[in-house]
Amino acid sequence: METPLSTRPPPSDVSPSADGEPAVAVADVLPEFADAFPFEEFNRMQSETLPALLNRDDNVVVSAPTASGKTALAEIAICKTLQAGGTALFLAPLRALTNEKESEWERFEDLGYSVYVVTGERDLNPRRAERADVLVMTPEKADSATRKHDSRRYGFITDVDCCIIDEVHLLDSDRRGSVLEVTISRLRRLCDPRVVALSATMENVDDVAAWLDAPDATTFQFGDDYRPVPLNADVKTYSHGENAFADKYRRLYRALDLAEPHIREEGQALVFVSSRQDTVQAAKKARDEIVERDVPMGARGEYDFHTEAAELDNDTLRQSVLDGVGFHHAGLSREDKDRVEEWFKRGLIQLLFSTSTLAWGVNLPARCVVIRDTKLHDPLEGEVDMSPLDVLQMLGRAGRPGYDDMGYAWIVCDRADADKYRTLLREGKEIESRLADDLDAHLNAEIALGTLGDIEDVMDWLETTFYYRRAQRAPERYTAGTDLRERVSDTLGDLVADGFVEMDDLSVEGTPLGRLASKFYLRLATARRFKDCADRAATDPDGFDEDAIxxxxxxxxxxxxxxxxxxxxxxxxxxxxxxxxxxxxxQRKVLAILRSSMSGTTPSELQSDAWVIKQNALRMLAALRAFLDRFAGARGANLARRVEARVENGVSADAAGLTAIDGVGPGRARTLAAEGFRTPADVVDAGVAGLVAAGLSESVAERVRDNATDLPNVVVEWGEFPDQIAAGERELHEVTVRSVAGSARAGIRVTVNGHEMTTKPSYLGQATVPVAAFGGDADELTFAIEVTFPELPIPPVRESRTVSVER
Known part of the structure; x- marks a missing residue:
């Protein structure tokens, strides 16, 4: 920005070109991979890092300006790994970027190498992952994989030979930074891959290098003179009013004032706003304002563009792009996003509104960049300031190489925040560790995973963290006079006292509570809350209901x-x-969203936050179900599973069990429930003809019937169980419980006159349970067998027999 970063001298074994800048042909150093690069010659920055990447095996850390070509550094590191027959892992900062890399790196596929993207939105193919030459993941997915490294599905993660971290300054992200930090530390303990860390904005590159044990010869900090286009960045203020809605338009007009001169010169402007909805609304308002200001732009007269625009899925976008105004956010279809990006690159869109996702994604620079919104509404956090990392990342998009002599970037903010952002532009942002914010949860996770077995392991683990390195460099920020080892020791003591960890002499081991907290990524206070809920359910199972869940x-x-x-x-x-x-x-708002989601009737006033809250709540419901299963039994877990199915699908209690059938979504579940169907067994019993009569087409009915046969269909066989028994007598009988269709884990509960006699976990299949019939004080004894499935939303199956007592 205004103060250029210091730049390390180029390595001595790179020869400068005629104009004094190092330049190396791709074919000269990577002849077998020349087709994997979209250019023939590495630029100055790339050329200076080549010896470190290709001629050494040390870890590498590179900080370089946006648009200077860091992606090629990742590809160089991948090529070296593939040359040696190894596996490369690329960690992308956003899930959307993993899909982008899959498309980009078809170039490696064309050379005979396998690229495989592992994300939470796709079913994992362990065989493909194991055979992949290049893996692409987010830090969160890599965290999950390393936690499950000893399973057959995720064993591939320990075969990684080189890990490339894209945008390593994500370490300083409030929510995600600690995940990246502990994942890299864990990966290094598991298989010690070479680490190549890349960043656009990183003032304290030496701290990251120290953390990763990268020597000076492989640590690079390229300053703004390596930007392909110089950047002029500044802060502009607006007059803040009392109405937040009106303030958005004040900032929008300010943004248009800044962008207009560049648009009139046939330049392009990229305006970042806080939400998907804001991109749409800002684009609509900007179109009207541009007409009012008589700014010449748009391409309605171009027939080919008009034809292309007609193919857009989004109606609003279709109208907007013809006037030269577009918007881009993660909610658009992949095809629409691709078209917008292409049209912006071609100059057909001159003014583009986007969320911050675009700043981390494709290389889509503009002459002018304006950040209209420095605050955003987070459904889980309320109004929060945009991350300084996001701000710097967005500003770095200003300036189109080959087109602009200068890039212009502005932050539009309230006067009260102006000094803060001017300081950010002047001094940049040091990368801090966020591990201290949830040290207890991460330490618990490492112990639960078994990677730490004693006190010495705990302290060794501490020294592998960026937290430890930063605390050494800036102790006043991290320790507040307390020794870091002492703090970790105190945290460990709290984990033991709270029941998450067991300690025997110097050894440490995770408890069932600690392992569940780790498995579901819960804050420890939440894990304790869920354990208390399970204890209540175990104590009073009949009083436990969906309200409690x-x-x-x-x-x-x-x-x-x-x-x-x-x-x-x-x-x-x-x-x-x-x-x-x-x-x-x-929290009452969360409860209202969950309650209304169960019936699919969320009030409009709550819908803006409902999706994010619901997705997080579904993870919590799955976790609570596991707690109930472990500490209270199958009955409570099954109730939680049915509640989860209703929240996810928006169906009635009667329809919840039908959602267990593959191919039965909310609509079909409602249709079948309206006709009296409740369970997969009902579907099987009705057959295809019954399902067609209920409103399904014959082909769908056949598929639904077949899928329903994969699920349990419980039959209780009472055998020689008596109809009567003499007072004072006692007979022991065996009752058989079996499934005549699919198998599943189940809990079997036996009661007499409502009082529990026994419970038994089983896997149906088939099970036998002993039932004692005895002639007591009552005239009649009602024996009931209840079968519940803790992992399926199928309602409990209950069958009973009444025995009269003869006196």
């Missing part, structure tokens, strides 16, 4: 920062009434 999840600490706006309060009250009175206003 929903209130427990809504009150999770993960939802502590959810805010309820004034215009939402009436909607919340209308949904939940007096329920959840012990919860905060924000």
């Amino acid at each position: 929903l209130s427990t999840v809504a009150g999770a600490t993960e939802f502590d920062s959810v805010s309820a706006r004034s215009d939402e309060e009436d909607a919340v009250a209308a949904v939940i009434g007096s329920r959840g009175e012990e919860l905060t206003a924000g």
Whole structure:
């Protein structure tokens, strides 16, 4: 930005070109991979790093300006790994970018190498992952894989020979930084791959290098003079009003004032706003304002472009792009996003509104970049400041190589924030560790995984973290006078006291509570809350209901920062009434969203935050189900699973069990439930003809019937169980419980006159349970067998026999 970063001298074994800049032909150093690069010659920055990447095996750290060509450094590291017959792992900062790399790196596929993307939105193919030459993952998915490294599905992660971290300054991200940090530390303990860390904005590159044990010869900090286009960045303020909605338009007009001169000169402007909806609304308003200002732009007269635009999926976008104004966000179809990016590169779109995702993604520079919104609404956190890392990343998109002599970037903010952003532009941002924010959860996870077995391991692990390195460099920020080892020791003591870890002499081991907290990525306070809920369910199973489940999840600490706006309060009250009175206003909002999601009727006032809250709540419900299964038994877990199915699908209690059938979504479940179907067994019994009569087509009915046969269909065989028994007598009988269709894990509960006699976990298949018939004081004894499936939303199966007592 305004203060250029210091630049290390180029390695001595790179020869400068005639104009004094190092330049190396791709074919000269990587002849067998020349076709993997979209250019013939490495630029100055890339050429200076070649000896470190190709001629050494040390870890490498590179900080270089946006658009200077860091992606090629990743590809060079991949090529060296493939030459040696190894496996490369590329960690992308966003899930959207993993798909992008899959498309880009078809070039490696064309050379005979396999590229495989592993994300949470795709079913993992372990065989493909194991055979892949290049793996692409997000830090979160890599965290999950390394936690499960000893399983057959994720064993491939320990075969990684080189790990490339794209945008390593993500370490400083509030939510995601600690995940990246512990994942890299864990990966290095598991298989010690070569690490190549790349960053666009990193002032303290030496701290990252020290963490990764990268020597000076393989650590690079390229300054702004390596930017392909110089950058002029500044802060502009606006007059803040009392109405947040009106303020958005004040900032929009300010942004247009800044962009207009460049658009009039046939330049392009990229304006970043805070949300997907804002990209659409800002584009609509900007179109009207541009007409009002008589700014010449748009391509309505170009027939070919008009034809291409007609193919867009988004109606609003179709109208907008013809006037030279577009918008881009993660909610658009892949095809629409690709078209917008292509048209912007071709200059057909001159003004583009986007969320911050675009700054981390494709290389889509513009002469002018404006950040309209420095604050954003987070459904889980309320109004928050945009990350300084995001701000710098967005500003770095200004300036088109080969087109512009200068890039122009502005932050539009309230006067009260102006000095903060001017300081950011002047001094940059040091990368800090975020591990201290949730040290207890991460330490618990390492112990639960078994990677730390004793106190010495714990302290060794501490020294592998970026947290430890930063604390050594800036102790006043990290330790506050307390020795870091002492702090970790105290954290370990708290984990033991709270029941997450067991300690025997100097050895440490995770408890069932600690392992569940780690498995589901829970904050430890939430894990304790879920354990308390399970204890209540075990103590009073008949009094445990769906209200208890929903209130427990809504009150999770993960939802502590959810805010309820004034215009939402009436909607919340209308949904939940007096329920959840012990919860905060924000948690009651979560409860209302969950309650309304169960029926598919979320009030419009709550819909803007509902999707994010619902997705997080589904993870919490799955976790609570596991806690109930472990500490309270199958009955409570099954109830939680049915609640989870209703929240996810928006169906009635009667329809929840039908969603267990593959191919039965919310619509079909409602259709079948309306005709009296409740379970997969009902579907099998009805046959194809019955399903067709219920409204399904014959082909669908056949598929649904076949899939239903994969699920349990319980039959209880009482055998010689008596109809009567003499007073004072006692007979022991065996009752057989079996599934005549698919198998599943089950809990079998036996009661007499409502009092529990026995419970038995089983896997149906088939099981026998002993049932004692005895002539007691009552005139009749009602024996009931209840079968519940903790992992399926199928309602419990109950069968009973009544025995009269003769006196």
